[in-house]
Amino acid sequence: MKEIKVGLLGFGTIGTGVVKVIQQNAEVISQRLGTKLTLAAIADRDITTDRGVVLEPGVLTDDADHVLTNPDIDVVIELIGGYEPARTFVLKALENGKHVVTANKALLALYGQELMLAAEKNNVSLLFEAAVGGGIPILSSIRENLCANQFSDVFGILNGTCNYILTRMTENGEDFSDVLADAQELGYAEADPTFDIEGIDTAHKLSILMTMCFGTWVDFDSIYTEGITRITALDIQYARQFGYQIKLLAIGKQEDGVVEARVHPTMIPDTYSLAEVRGVLNAVRLIGDFVGPVTQVGSGAGMDATASAVLGDVMSLSRQMLGESSFLPPALNYLTKNITTLPVRAMEDITSPYYVRVMVEDRPGVLAKIAATLGEYNISISSMIQPERELGGCVPIVLMTHDAVESDVRAALEKIDQLDICREASLFIRIENDLA
Amino acid sequence: MKEIKVGLLGFGTIGTGVVKVIQQNAEVISQRLGTKLTLAAIADRDITTDRGVVLEPGVLTDDADHVLTNPDIDVVIELIGGYEPARTFVLKALENGKHVVTANKALLALYGQELMLAAEKNNVSLLFEAAVGGGIPILSSIRENLCANQFSDVFGILNGTCNYILTRMTENGEDFSDVLADAQELGYAEADPTFDIEGIDTAHKLSILMTMCFGTWVDFDSIYTEGITRITALDIQYARQFGYQIKLLAIGKQEDGVVEARVHPTMIPDTYSLAEVRGVLNAVRLIGDFVGPVTQVGSGAGMDATASAVLGDVMSLSRQMLGESSFLPPALNYLTKNITTLPVRAMEDITSPYYVRVMVEDRPGVLAKIAATLGEYNISISSMIQPERELGGCVPIVLMTHDAVESDVRAALEKIDQLDICREASLFIRIENDLA
Known part of the structure; x- marks a missing residue:
């Protein structure tokens, strides 16, 4: 059965973790895959630092092309991080017909669509389990x-x-x-x-x-x-x-x-x-x-857990290659042609319960004024903490609201902040209490 | 692209859930799969009860062979439960070259090896996500x-x-x-x-x-x-x-x-x-x-969550069929030829901390006797709850031990139970406090 050859871009912490998994768990990986995973090349600008792992001679290079254009390499793992040169390298790997695995969430968040379409065009896959939640297989x-x-x-x-x-x-x-x-x-x-x-x-x-x-x-x-x-x-x-x-x-x-x-x-x-x-x-x-x-x-992070997720993707791709499947796994769950652009609700329009803290002078009638202002904006209070009284001092009024609209909360607090009883800017925190 | 045709054995609660998912989420399933999942046939002994779902005419039958031998059907879902006729039906489906998805943990626990080898022999897959943890994709x-x-x-x-x-x-x-x-x-x-x-x-x-x-x-x-x-x-x-x-x-x-x-x-x-x-x-x-x-x-159970897991397996198999992959997913994680039979540690030999409750007469010296007996068997106490004293009455002595060997714990408690201070049989519960 075909051996799977892997190339690595970036030999930092996570890259070292990947090497450790491949070396340490070689046997169990081949028991599950039916073939061997081989690390054919690693490219990094720094080829002298000792990372505590032993590599075959000739594997480590400072030339990314040694990975990107190597006809033996089936899967390229990108662990450089950041936008460039990661983006250019990933595109080049895809164009050269190599599957790519990355842990680079910044790259995906900003250039995900471009990269996914490039993968599709070149009939290869781009997977990224390690980019979200580290080792969690979400x-x-x-x-x-x-x-x-x-x-x-x-x-x-x-x-x-x-x-x-x-x-x-x-x-x-x-x-x-x-x-x-x-x-x-x-x-x-x-x-x-x-x-x-x-x-x-x-x-x-x-x-x-x-x-x-x-x-x-x-x-x-x-x-x-x-x-x-x-x-x-x-x-x-x-x-x-x-x-x-x-x-x-x-x-x-x-x-x-x-x-x-x-x-x-x-x-x-x-x-x-x-x-x-x-x-x-x-x-x-x-x-x-x-x-x-x-x-x-x-x-969610760390050398070992992240490397586990990277290797999981590599093994998925390996199974696909071993079966010579013509159907690429839909990395984004949906076939890319079925991904649309749904409208995003403006923040002012969201509805949520809120926690509100207002720092006020401690004198009679203060609470009534605050409650009245909230009421003007259709915000009702669900519970409140009565602060220790300290006459003439500055005390927090702390309350939780029922569901309210963000724009109303902002407007009400702006108005409250202008009341003469207020000593510092109010603060609010959104609440999720209906997670099911 | 090829439509995927599914046949269902057993039209009880979970079976009804499967029909609901296929009908209700048809659109999103095809957005992710690129093709349609069709429910071609359902076999159940009871073909009259109204399950609250509408089926195409001719889909429901009381003849399992209508599913098992139907050349149009790609995947058979077994939701009969129990050992027979489930086992016979699953084997027949596999022999007829159909992939099988089941939620039947009893069947797998007792006949898993036989069924897995039958699947392999017939070059089809047997998946069973719903058998463990219901909807959890473990x-x-x-x-x-x-x-x-x-x-x-x-x-x-x-x-x-x-x-x-x-x-x-x-x-x-x-x-x-x-x-x-x-x-x-x-x-x-x-x-x-x-x-x-x-x-x-x-x-x-x-x-x-x-x-x-x-x-x-x-x-x-x-x-x-x-x-x-x-x-x-x-x-x-x-x-x-x-x-x-x-x-x-x-x-x-x-x-x-x-x-x-x-x-x-x-x-x-x-x-x-x-x-x-x-x-x-x-x-x-x-x-x-x-x-x-x-x-x-x-x-972990219920119509909807279990049906979610069943359909997940069906979609995995569908992707494999769509890609005409020659490599079957290793349902058991390992290739079956690499699964061995490791020795199981005898229960008497396990090591664990223990919770122990002894019901004793409340009189001086009782605790010393118990501690001494435990000590004889190399069991040391890590903490203890001092019961309310009730002179002459029956009180529990409740303690937790450090790591001890099960056979020692059993022997010590047998000896303690024979002491004249003991009023009822002692009880122990194993502790896991090193889950990492």
């Missing part, structure tokens, strides 16, 4: 077994850095900036953490999930993206008093052909499975019309 | 994306009836028999609940998971199977005091080519993801050498 689950469902919702905790920070803030009452500094020291956050803490990385992943769940291309700029930097230990503490946790959630919804695509700190009840997802773990929760809710939890 | 996850991992552990909450009963006992302090009666009335338990509450159904499913994770055929009788009938509200209450929950767990382990295969009530820490799995939900937690722990939670 994309192959959607495509391989949940594929008879119409999905209404997809929720994700997709960034380990944010979840680690929020978990520590929740469990130890620590402040955002302290935990971030610590996370950077521990290697859980990058030196420049912008992509993570501002929600951009999560939005990249949401974009991929939405295409696979709802059959829509997602213009990355249409995803509302709000990070966790505004979240304070105080709000986390109030959330807990209401029986809620604050998570950075990717939220995709679809109803009657209109989608919502948003990433923001979200309050979810303590009793929900996603509330239990602590530290650097990732999780995805989907709701299908027949399967109902399905939750998957696992390692 | 089998396809193992096969399609986690397949580069060696697994050390698989844990499952695989029976909704048991989990429902234990959840209610835990949350409301109710007694086993009361909840069971109620569950029967609510339709969560069968009139004859033996298969569920004695752990047999869970063991059927464990057998399938073990073959896929560890590459071993499992003699069904080698699975140690203990149900939940001995569990009392009292033990659940003590477990909670230790910070644990009691779940009926399927446990598969593999180390150095020796496996453990057991189903029994198990104490797991409150903080574990499986402890959060409430009511009729199912869950599976796997530990792979690269991916680490992965948990999946969802509906």
